[in-house]
Amino acid sequence: MRQEMQASSRRLNAAGYVRVMLATGYRFLGEKARPWLFALLAVLLVFATEQVVEHFARQSDLEQERSDVLNRLSTLRARLEGVINANLFLVHGLTAVIENRPDIDQAGFSAIANNLVDERHALHNIAGAPDMVISLMYPLQGNEAALGLDYRTHPTQREGALRARDSGKTVIAGPLSLQQGGIAIIAREPLFLAPAQPGGKRRFWGLVSAVIDAETLYRMAGLRDPDLGLRLALRGTDGTGSHGPVFFGDAKLFGNRSVTVDVTLPGGSWQMAAIPADGWEQIGTNIVLIRLMGLLAALAAGIMVYRLARDAQALASYSARLRTLLNTIPDMIWLKDARGVYLTCNPRFEQFFGAREADIKGKTDHDFVPADQADIFRERDQVAIVAGGPSTNEEWVTFASDGHRELIETIKTPVYDDNGRLLGVLGIARDITERQKQEEEMKRLHATLHALVEGSTDAIFVKDREGRYIVGNRALATLLGRPMAEILGADDHALFPEELAERFRADDLRIMAAGVTETYEEPVVTPSATYSHLTTKGPLIIDGEVRGVFALSRDITERKQAEAALQESETRLRLFIEHAPAALAMFDREMRYLAVSRRWLTDYSLEGGNILGRSHYEIFPEISERWKTIHRRGLAGEVVQADEDPFERGDGTVQWLCWEVRPWHAADGAVGGIVIFSEDITERKQAEQVLQESEARYRSLLEMAPFPAVLSRLRDGILLYGNHRAEIQYGISREQGIGQPADRFYQNPTQRDRFIDHLRKDGRVDDLEVGMVTMDGHPFWALVSASIVDFENEPAIFAAINDITARKRMEDDIRQLNDELEERVRQRTAELDTANQELETFTYSVSHDLKAPLRGIDGYSRLLLEQYQTLLDEEGRLFLNNVRHGVEQMSLLIEDLLAYSRMERRSLTGQSVDLARLVTGVLDERRTDIEARGMIVEVQGLQELTVRADPEGLTMVLRNLVDNALKFARDSRPPTLTIRGAITEKSVILKLHDNGIGFDMQFHDRIFNIFQRLQRVEDYPGTGVGLAIVRKAMQRMGGRVWAESAPGQGATFYLELPR
Template identity: 30%
Template structure:
């Protein structure tokens, strides 16, 4: 091949001028119409083989000249215009071709430069080694030719020439520095690349020792090394086998080189040829590559994303730590394992995705569910992307996945919570809002509840803005609400207010609102947020409650019962009746006291038991008669019932009391009356039985009295008679009390009765030296009374008075009207009645008189009669000073 090339070079050298001259001659000879001039293209193309690219240009210029010269020299003909056009075209073609050739050659030159790229290092090395081989071969030939020179000089010279040419072109065009030294290590060959590498021209390098291109510290070692190599049988060592050595540029800069060396002996002279390559850039590239790889691995491993790189068979090449943790694969080694082996649960649809990825497609999915073999569920966002080899083929897949389970759950939770909030907002009785702080309360958000409240729809407020909440507010409350909210906002506290609104239907509703200002980062008020609810019903209920309360308050106030409320053994409330019952003036005198203070100690155990029952949950305890103690210490009979109730402050006891002392008194009186009536019955029965025996005693005594004369016997008999008479008196008193008939009441002049009765006593009074003092109103109103009974009353009272004044005194009898009654007073100046006795004087058979003088029934009878007449009798007495009986009797109507 090389022979052919050099032959062509030589043939071209002289073919171009010959062809040019030939074409010019033909052009002259041919008529104008024939475009022979285009044949200049042939020699032009041949210039490609010339070494200098400018030669095509030179030739093109020459050919253009000849082309137009040919036209001038030729005899002009009819087709001159055609000829001109023809040649113009030809010239154009020539120049385009020439320029094209130049461009082609330049591109070729640049592509040679480009081959020095680092990525094609292996090719380059092979090329360099090839050059080396070629050079060696060429030298071999050259050497052999030289050796053979003597034998066949002519032939040898020819071959030598070819070899030299080839060698020179190789050496010049080699990208590695090629330096040949002789046995003395002086430079004999220094190519262009070496010039550039060491910054030293060939002229300057030739004849210089090689040491000059080595850093001083390597020089000796290198020299020995080269000599050692020369003495060895090895003729060449490949690039890189020597390791990296350092070169020295003329500027003094050291740089790493790789070297290949070969040696050859020509005519006993040894020559060493070194091929050197500057590997500064490669070294740097290697470092860069290493760093890049490390960085890439670091990035891959620690990327905060699940990444996996797989080859075409979906075997793992690399995974990020996140991948391991996301899929709970910690501790396993995935590299080299099949993706499907690691995840046997991978669904079929994903396998299809992998196939699509391997076909060059990028597939992604925002949300996908992945059910793991153990049943757990993962939500993933993923992307499957093919990666390409340098050759451009799909090398495998890269998976980017993100476990969005948490996010998904969060979104679901958020969604659920939003749904709940929406449900909540739509179900609350009222509405929530966000509004501007203006007088219209311009809404920015509003819940549906507003239409139930105001009758206007959310659209009317927010979209059409045909109504504002400011308009809805009752004119009477508008300013107040504004002031309240402004005050709250100014103090940055929530506001709470109650006001009225006007609904679409013209209704007035009461609403309650609570809200607060929402402030921006800079502290300015953004808007207000809050809640409004209808309290019309509540207001109405409150009103009703107040009414009801008022009703019950009145009820309690007018209740005939005394009412107390007791909680925790402290009285909380007492109504007026209770205040009165306990003899207090103000409620404060009772409130706060223990309930026990107000009850008689005898009843404390029973009351405690009742309170205990109520506290234990019994609703109420029955009415019971107890005794209370008033503030002044007086005991009063009371009827007490109690009920338990519970309010917000806890259980309490409601106590109801009624003063029953009057009833008790009446009962007692009735009881006494009944006893007396019983006594009457007994006395009556007894009277029948003893009447006859008494008569026998009396009769016999009188019988004997008539027949005896002895005084002592007569005296004894008289005693018997007197005693029987006494018994008879008692029995008659008793019987008159027991048998008293229903009084025949009518209008009675009491004055007459008094005077008649006193008349009966006239003698007696005189005898006892008793002064009579009469003070009878005249005229005195009539009383409604029975004459006989009134007489009996008078006799009894006067009799008592006389007995009270055995040593004389004054009997004072008065009669006077008093209100609708007539008052009869009978007073004496006798010995009086002792205090402890005075209560008993109306009791039957109670007497202070000496034995035989009183029956003990007189005042009982008097009291009975007066009470039967709806009157009253009272006694006042002072021991040693006298006794006064006061009787009040109802007046008779004027008609009767």
């Protein structure tokens, strides 16, 4: 309170000093400083008000902060007491078991304590001390030295042990340091056995001592939470409360300003203190806001007061300046009231009436001009008043000062006060006599320019910056085939195809940006035709600013068509010569090359060089006089040719040519040169020679062939030739066989007709099996391959024949054996299907029938818990809960068995499935579990991916894999699941990756087998059926599933399905 009074005194003294400074400053600075002094006073007053508001806001924030710390501290106390009591309840449950089994041995003790000392609890170890001597210990490993310890004689533990025995209550000791390292809390609970006789005294069995790990306790209670926002301390070792020493946190926290609560323990208490992590009285958002609002309010008040004082001073100055402006402006300005009485005017208006302002004020127009003109002035005043805004008129007036006439433009505007009440009419008049003369001259020039533009045969137009046509002549309308009303205001997109309009727009923007005029050719597409135009386009510059583009476009379509026709003709001729299949060259009269074909360059080894314009005799200096004579005959107008002509080259080789030399004529009809057509037939001549030699070799080869070969006429089948093997096969000499009809040797003559039809259709037959007979009628099977050939200028059939009689017999034997094997396979398959069906029916029936008794066990056990819970001791409730847990596990197993059985029996339909939609649906089903575990799910690359699958089957697969990830990634921080899709040529692969515990790849195949698990049920609940269902469903849908993993690295499951 004293501090607050001192602060108030300082603020009052400061206010006094301000008043003195204001008075002193006003006295010495005078009128000019008055706005600044008033503004400073307003700012200081607002700041003083802000300090008062901030003081009360700080007090409120501190109380709120202490209340918030107390609430969070109470929550921590409840969590700490809950964790301690939860561990003590476990110890109490153990004492209840020992009470029923006082003679329990080490094995039984370990079996029960095994479920109490694990990572879920803070218990470090548990010891049993019958008759105050430790003989039971879990875990035994590492604690063997404690066996045999007698609490009654131990110097440091005797007092606490005797106190627990004598009080009959649980005693808490510590936290204290352990010999094996670490800090722990010791809980000792005495155990008394029921009296041997009713009404007798309970017998002391001994102590059950539990070591609770202090760090685990702090962590589970949330004292080590980095986001707690509090600084904590605990005191009261051995449950001594506020009188005990500090064992957690900073002892300085137990000061006057900290918040404290008591933590209740069996047989004592601890005291916990806390302050905010950043300390008390941190400047809150509201304080900052109050200061900011105070600063803004002070600035606003200072500015407002300063402007009010300054505006009052400036008003007089503004009035003087306005009067000066009115007196010097060249326009006539006047003001009348609502009745038409003049209130003021400037000197220019005085000239109009020929009177001074003092003589004009208080009078009307009737006092200075004729009545009819005065009435017109008054009528126009009323028009402006009725319109509620400016009204403009033009009229000729005569000045009374010197009698001259002017055309003036008058603007009359009604004037209103702040309440909307009419004050009068303000008039401004300007001499526009010269402007009217300029406008008339501009109209004349515009008419001349319009006639020039409209008379032009070139299209002339102007566009604005947005590309809209604002000017265009008759030639433009004719070109576009549209009336000018449709063109003006439209842009190129409305008049031309999209691609052409975009190009026109790009040209316009480029020209406007560059500021230069360009001339170029461009196509113009109209609804009726496409034209070529020579366009000159430049920027439209008005007052130094580019306002659009202007253009003049001339139709050059006919000229372009003529140029194109000429170019096309030249191109066709060049292409004809260049790509002619024969060697072709065109020469002028001096035998210089004008054009040449590629074949000419190839045949005469001239590739890679440019010979156009060079002399033929320069390139081939070895050319004979005979050829030069032929060239001269051609130049004289004669056509010279030869079908086969040997030509000896310089290297001594002979080249056979078929050639023709023909003159070509110029436009005047004179011979302009010659064209030489030449075809190299050297290869053909060589081929003819080779063919003759080859025919002799093939005839010899055919005679020695190891298979029968015959030649017959196509039209009637008469045999024309048969080799030596044909004589042996058919049992007939060549002289006897030639001239025989071929159908004579077919088992069924109609087979030859079908054979001929097939041969005519395809031109050849390969490996056709045909039944034939020898000359003496002995049947055999032949494999025939035949083709149509030319023999003595007539189509004939050449056939190669192989005797396959022995192979046919073997095929018949094999076919009979295959039929027998297929029949056996069908029988075995039917038997296997029956066995599988019976097995599936048995599995379904057993699983279905087991559900009925399980429902009874579940129902009756639930009734026992609900109605007889108070009659059961702790062990009885434990046993009954174990029964219900077993029933739940059995139900899950049966449900999975039924799902697996249904997957075996149900028919899966293959249809197109949208992967993205299906995955989203499965994730939505598991949304609650995903959010509860804090799992981060990322889905990528599934857009527009479809697969061929059964929707329900694939949903079951994804559901099992998502459940698998939720189960095995639960301890990850945070758990994540990534789902990605990839497409191959024939399939789609879906990849699901989690960051769970993973597995060793040596167990890869095992995890997909039914009832196979890699983890204990106690650690990760489940039945071992889920992944078996996944593999069965993928097999049934024509896909496959596999996984990749490593221990501690998470697991990745791959699903591959057809597209």
